[in-house]
Amino acid sequence: MFQPVTDSNFVTGEHSVLKLWLQQQTFQQLRRKNAGRKRWSFLDGPITANNPMGVHHAWGRTYKDTYQRFFAMTGHDQRFQNGFDCQGLWVEVEVEKQLGLGTKTAVLEFGIDNFVNECKRRVLRFAARQTEQSQRLGYWMDWDNPDQLRQLAEQLGTDEEVTITTPTGKTETARAHQLAERLGNSEWGGSYFTFSTENNETIWTFLKKCFERGKIYKGHDVMPWSGRGGSAYSQMEIAEGRKLTTHKSVFVRFPIIHDEASGRASALRGKDRDEHGGLTPNRSPETQGQEYLLVWTTTPWTLTSNVACAVNPDLDYIKIQTKRDNAIYYFAKDNLNFQRLASEFRDGFGRPEWKWPEGVGKLKTLAQIFKEQGGFEELGTIKGAQMVGWGYEGPFDDLQAQQQAGGVPVDENNLSRCGVNSHRVIDGGRDSRGSANVVAGEGTGIVHIAPGCGDIDHKMGVALGLPIIAPLKDDGTYSEEFGDFAGLEAIAPATAELVFEKLKAKGMLVAVETYPHIYPHCWRTGDELVFRLVDEWFINMDWRDEIKDVTRQIKWLPDSIDGQEREIEWLSNMSDWMISKKRFWGLALPIWVNEEDPSDFEVMGSLAELKERSIEGWGDFEGNTPHRPWIDGVIIESQTPGKEGQRMRRVPDVGNPWLDAGIVPFSTMGYNTNREEWQKWYPADLVTECFPGQFRNWFYSMLSLSTMMRYDEADNAEDKKPFRTLLGHRLVQNEQGKPMHKSDGTAIWFEEAAEQIGVDTMRWMYLAQNPAMDLRFGTRHHDKPVTLQTPDGPIEKTLEGVTTCMVTSGPADETRRQILIPLWNCYKFFIDYAIADGFVPSDALRERVAQSSHLAPRDELSGKSCDKQPGDHTNRASSMAHHAERDGYTAVADRPEIDRWILSNLQSLIEVAHREMTQYNAPAFCAAAAGFIDDLSNWYIRRNRRRFWRSKDATDTDKNAAYETLYEVLVTLCRLLAPCIPFLTERMYQNLVLGQECSVDSVQFSENRGEVALTEHRTLNTEHSPPPSVHLCDYPTADISLLDAGLNLSMSAAQKVVRLAHKLREESNLRVRQPLAELRFASSNVGTAEAIERLADVIGEELNIHRVVRQDNLDALVSYAYKPNLKTLGPKYGKLLNALRTKLPELGDAVLSPLRRGENVTAELEGSSVDLTPEDVLVSTAQAAEWVCSDDSGIQVAISTVLTPELIREGMSRDFVRQVQQLRKDANLNIQDRIRVQYHSADNTVQAMVAEWGDYIRGETLADEIQFSPSAGVGVKSVTVGDSPVQIWIVNRV
RNA sequence: GGGCGUGUAGCUCAGAUGGUUAGAGCGCAGCUCUGAUAAAGCUGAGGUCCGUGGUUCGAGUCCACGUACGCCCA
DSSP states (O other), X not given: OOOOOOOOOHHHHHHHHHHHHHHHTHHHHHHHHHTTSXXXXXXXXXXXXXXXXXXXXXXXXXXXXXXXXXXXXXXXBOOOOOEEEOOSHHXXXXXXXXXXXXXXXXXXXXXXXXXXXXXXXXXXXXXXXHHHHHHHTTXXXXXXXXXXXXXXXXXXXXXXXXXXXXXXXXXXXXXHHHHHTTTTOTTTOSOEETTSHHHHHHHHHHHHHHHHTTOEEEEEEEEEEETTTTEEOOHHHHHHTEEEEEEEEEEEEEEEEEETTTXXXXXXXXXXXXXXXXXXXXXXXXXXXXXXXXXXXXOGXXXXXXXXXXXXXXXXXXXXXXXXXXXXXXXXXXXXXXXXXXXXXXXXXXXXTOOOOTTOOOOOOHHHHHHHTXXXXXXXXXXXXXXXXXXXXXXXXXXXXXXXXXXBTTOGGGTTOOSGGGOBEEEOXXXXXXXXXXXXXXXXXXXXXXXXXXXXXXHHHHHHTOOOBOOBOTTSBBOGGGGGGXXXXXXXXXXXXXXXXXXXXXXXXXXXXXXXXXXXXXXXXXXXXXXXXXXXXXXXXXXXXXXXXXXXXXXXXXXXXXXXXXXXXXXXXXXXXXXXXXXXXXXXXXXXXXSSOTTOEEEOOOHHHHHHHEEESHHHHTTSOSOTTGGGGOEEEOOSTTOTTOEEEEOSOEEOHHHHHHTHHHHTTTTTTOHHXXXXXXXXXXXXXXXXXXXXXHHHHHHHHHHHHTTTTOXXXXXXXXXXXXXXXXXXXXXXXXXXXXXXXXXXBHHHHHHHHOHHHHHHXXXXXOTTSOEEEEEEEEEEEOXXXXXXEEESBOTTSOBOEEEEOHXXXXXXXXXXXHHHHHHHHHHHHHHXXXXXXXXXXXXXXXXXXXXXXXXXHTTOOOSSOTXXXXXXXXXXXXXOGGGSSOOGGGSOHHHHHHHHXXXXXXXXXXXXXXXXXXXXXXXXXXXXXXXXXXXXXXXXXXXXXXXXXXXXXXXXXXXXHHHHHHHHHHHHHTTTSHHHHXXXXXXXXXXXXXXXXXXXXXXXXXXXXXXXXXXXXXXXXXXXSGGGSXXXXXXXXXXXXXXXHHHHHHHHHHHHHHHHHHHTTOOTTSOEEEEEEXXXXXXXXXXXXXXXXXXXXXXXXXXXEEOSOOTTTOOEEEEEOHHHHHHHHGGGHHHHHHHHHHHHHHHHHHHHTTOXXXXXXXXXXXXXXXXXXXXXXXXXXXXXXXXXXXXXXXXEOOOOHHHHHHHHHHHHHHHHHHHHHHTTXXXXXXXXXXXXXXXXXXXXXXXXXXXXXXXXXXXXXXXXXXXXXXXXXXXXXXXXXXXXXXEEEO
């Protein structure tokens, strides 16, 4: 019944399995099988549908698939819903590149509607691409047809109607965007898309709840800004727009304000200055010793908005006095003679095109500047820490902006502060890497801080509660609070000149210079960017403790990462959540603001509410998705008392994309549309994701959103959690442990790995890897292009046009060599001999090994509950151990011990599988399975080969038992490993159970991958026929009647004996093919000794030793060595231990032999009497004559080293056989082919041996005749038999 | 700067509660076995267990300090 097995051909085998699944609709059958049964809820973290997958995506996706498959095989109903992350800046950036757009203006000219449609198109195309890649991985999900996704992408933005067939089989016709916005809904099935209207609207529900609790507010952030573009920039964009430019930089001095009472510089706090008139600046030029802070900046326009000055408290600051006006300056000591930009002057700024600009002189040191101005005198040094708290007079305190309470724009919460009353020296602090924000070197070591004009400045300002003065309007010009500067453009050179003029007039200008540096520019227009304070929307996170409580309800894996602690730490330290972004493609923030009063705003909780409230624009919007620009025109009326009837307009911002992903525990399970269904699946049992970063992204957003969504619905944190268990894993790296980058060609694309390494191999690598550690995947050789054989034919480039390159991977090779190839070879061994022998498993046996419950038509299942608890995996109705032969196979109890041993091990493996897989610990299961495969291949099959070779004899029950045992092991192993390596196990199953080859040729399948008819190819409801796929089998359950821990112990004792004896043979230079007469063993443990005795045949055969004899002891053959057991003696004798250690072995057997009989001994040592119990002393064997001995864990082994002429001749016969077998192999003979053999040797002991052992040799080699040839064979190589040279050749096949 | 973690063979990593000669896999050298095996077995070379100090009869293990690296946070 079996098909012959050839090479493993892992990769092409996977392709044929994919076709088989498609043809047989295996996944659909699986879903039907489990429909209505106990649920297991997986929630997929959406993958960004913006690029094709790399191997780093495949790790998490392998977890997702494997656990889903495991829970499917254990009979759980599941959603199988994949998710695509669709909205956000990352898509916009790619689309802008693709379209050559760079500024807000450019996008506006292109049209927001066109731009947004382009974003949707990109997402749909890459969703299709990732769908196909995932399918190649064997990832079973309720996938949309990729061709239809592409069709939707093509038709987006047109008036054409499109017809699609949904994964649930519904036919729908509408315009493309109207279909796209509904993708993933529960009626249609398929992947969820975060751009769907349901997803966006559910976020509105969330934001409404936040609003109801008063958590939404408008705040500020400082962003890189282009005045002409009227747009903010992201860090990514800034990186692309850096350019070398020159600015007028300026040294300025700020008069330090002295406390007149004490005569020392003093801190000014808050309003103190206004209330205590005693604090006044003293800047009369006549007064000796006016003190100044020396400050330097390359952006003079920001001086208008100075609030504070930062120093490094650990730095030394020098105090100098100038000759010209006796002014005293403070600045960093190291800066006095610091050669500013010396290396840049010489070598440029790091790129060839960034040379020092012509016409710009070398920069002067501070010492030089002061010398040119008349010279100076050093007065001493002081630590920065001593300066912190000093007050000073700001450079533009006369401006309204500086005097206005609460800063610009006015912060109602900070009205006690203004610029003027806040000027003081602060500690500059440190950045995220721990280096100080203020350092010596460039500048003066005293940094001017303008929280309205800079990123770090803003952070410091917010942290210290400083007033924020933001000078610029969105066109990049000063606002009216800035006096003469109002209306001037910040970056215009004339503005800097006006700053200098005014500073000069105040006596604050020290020096101006032309300063070259790298500065961010708009990468499109080339304009300089400025940092500008912008309005942003925030969620006040003062309810963080509620989220922490929810976090504590969740199990975080792997343990070693302590994810819960990490998440709690993040929740403790995070600031309010900025949810707005001044962009185009994303969630339309449902915040409507009163046109006449910006403080009057309201959040819409649903489209229905919006429609109800709208007074204008709904008609134009209707029929479009709730995205910009379509939603922007909808106007509502304020209902705020006193402002009724005033028009409210949506803020133009889009939402933070983590809102999109955070809402999915609600949106994708129908929270707003089918609450009953939602309750069935919430919370998810598992989410799994690559964790670096996600503690503050996806995990954070899900926890926050769920906590808020449930605040009015559930009382305790337990009921708010969005998922029960989180399984994180680290990163995929290259083979050297370095990150892989797309840019330098080291990132491995998914298809490169899949078609060169094979996905079963990859899956095993991912699953066996400790998730807490980076996976060193392999190396991409970007200089070695390869042609890949894909399911769709050969390719030399990916769809994106990247040349496909060679990928090598040591870990993958190891996995293949240690796991997949041995498994395949076990399978091939079985098939080869089963075919040769005509072994056919009985129906009863096939049924037993390929069980599947519930493979019945759907209507029979509905409403029925699962009759077996999935956790109860040992509960079997009937035992197999003692069934008689009438059942169609040999009763297990009647099989040899080694058969019962492997079956017992198999049951243990099944138990491990259930235990570890339900704990999401695939590595533990993989390790156990690898051990089992090794036992199967290198012990069970190796030791039992002869049972399979025996001649054909139907009454040979021992042989049948061997076949039945191996068959059961192989099929059960397929089922056990099916969730992990679904392809290889399917191929084996198809042949072992169904007798079908799973090859490309044998499978016919539909031309159109997406449109296979939903017909079933097999009758599924026949109770007794094995399922048509391994994935439709039930997961194996352990038969505890076959479980026998004793067998494991005795087998491992036997293996120990074998290992010891192999070692002895090696040491005595006695090769295994040379038979030996006798092995003796002894063990003080009777059970162990008996176990070894039972397995004496197995041991003798493995070791090629005639007799394996049990003895009570080996005293006659060995001597004993004694060592103290420090663990027991240490506590008893303390310092005496050292003496004990050297002297005790010297006492020898004469004194200590009673210990071996379990008796106590009292010995004299160093003058003290020592009582020794048997536990206190470790005994080992040492030597013998004509015997060699060794011992391990209480088992002693001795083998006889005497070689008689008889034994030598027997060894020669084994050599002879071995050589003939090699000839058979070289000649590619079939294992059943019969031959005739001739040999020639000058040594007549060879002829004597052949005469004695001829029957044995002929039997082993299937030779009808072995003939001595008096003459040497022509061209025949001489081999060694025993010590004699012999020529052997096969004359012919018979 | 704070927090957490890591540092053991050429590489990747194990080494509860302190205990004798510190292990495994890969790689390397040699031998062996092979009628499934591209596999396997045995032997060998290869270690200042990051450093210093301490506790202890005894420290890779516990403590302190230092050092290098990684991650998280501000």
